[in-house]
Amino acid sequence: MSVSDTGWPTSALDAATTAFAALTVEPDPPLVLDCAALRADTGLPRRVMALPALRDWLLRHPRAYTARDVVWRELIRRARLDGPHWVVGAVGMALPALRQYAARLCEGYDGDSADVDAEILTGFLTALRDRVDLAKDAPYASLCRAAWRAGHELRLRQRAYWPVEDIENVAAGPRTPKAPYGHPDLLVRRAVTLGVLDPEDEQAYIDVRLGRRAIEPIAAAIGISVDALRMRLSRIDGRIADALADGLLTGVASPQTLAHLRTQAQRRGQRRAGRATARRDTIPAPAMAAA
Template sequence: MSVCDATNWPSSALDAAATAFAALTCEPAPLVLDCAALGPDTGLPQQVMPLAALRDWLLRHPRAYTARDEVWRELIRRARLDGPHWVVAAVGMAMPALQQYAAQLSKGYDGDPADVDAEILTGFLTALRDRADLTRPAPYASLCKAAWRAGRDLRLQQQEYLPVEDIEHVTSGPRTPKVPYGHPDLLVRRAVTLGILDPEDEQAYIDVRLGRRAIEPIAAALGVSVDALRMRLSRIDSRIAGALADGLLTGVASPETVAQLRLRAGQRGQRRAGRAAAARRKAAQTQAAAAA
């Protein structure tokens, strides 16, 4: 089947992803990964490998945990930073596991099995885009767990609702909504207002800490390294934790306290501007030396 033939394109999301992966990894120019760049201690063949061959190698070496972790960290990074074809590549590399989950979860399912496929793929992609933490071990396992849970949740929906003859006995009338006291977004906004969190860090903090977005694309957009952004967010965590303990985010701060917090914010801004200027000077010197 030609991958360009829309009339024969698979209706199942997983089958479509498998077809796209096959197109990416076929000759004469298959998508490849340089395993030597992942380090000599991974146990991987120290060569450039087409992804299909690399997937086969990983399947033949199920206990090569270090190799699998390093391969998947690289795949996740590329899927987040280097474009849609690496997203397809990551899905294709996980396809044996995803298809196994689909087969297991579709047994006895009253609905369309393609819906199970779609939920499994959605769960995997959500974790691939934002949820998998590259600082933790076994990133592939976390992707697979997310995919399995998404498919399982669809199956469990069959058990959530039971038909009843009528609902006349249900109490009607208005219900008092829950007041969002202490909502995290409101606390973050107050932290910015008080100078506990710098305005330029607000969105990154919300995206990573509250939205659980992947840190790599955010760091790239800010023009800083992942480690630098992670350290910056960790320092913000400490300041916010201290402010919560002191009641600054949930109570009234005195004018003296507000002035002190804003003074510290100004000092942080000066240090950051100084580091940025030093980095620009170093880059300019390096460029001038290269041109000489």
């Protein structure tokens, strides 16, 4: 029976189940992983596996921590770089855990259980898209924690509202506005103006450090490796920390300091240009067409 025969599910998790099933139908499922191409020490079967079969294998081997980490790093990477069908695939692989969370969080819940499903899925997708750092251990556990927190916060919000007899006479306490110079975006903009941060790195730094976006798509868009971008951002962290400690980002910089920062920025640009030229020189020229 097709989805059009029954209508699209109203629950987010039910909809994810339907979409996952549609993308992994036999005999030629489009979502497969070549486990033989992954790390050799995982214990995974050394063959191409459809995602439902791989999910079943992981469920039967709950202590296969290395295998789980390797599989989920690959799933997250593909979800970030290879299109929305891999997002559906990652959600489908996590559905047993997500449904378990939904069942626990719906116990005693007075609202619509579909709201809990939606919050859990939203938390999972947010972490999948941006929050989970693939350089750290247990990426699947991080995804699951994000999903649980999102659903749990919905339950907390249900208890956060209390009836007030005369809301118009309930005065809010005084609030002191924050100093504008303390806003992170403005500090980054001043760092660019001073030469602490190179203009071509500004958006990547804002996206990763302030926006907590996933680093893989950003590195791909820039055209460098993830490791190279990590090292670049780490060096920027150090320069910004020094500038903050010296008061450069919140105070007035002397002409001598400005000249020094500009000289350092020029040297970074020259080194970067040299590395780019070296990379181009190592790429073999295309073969000449036969006459």
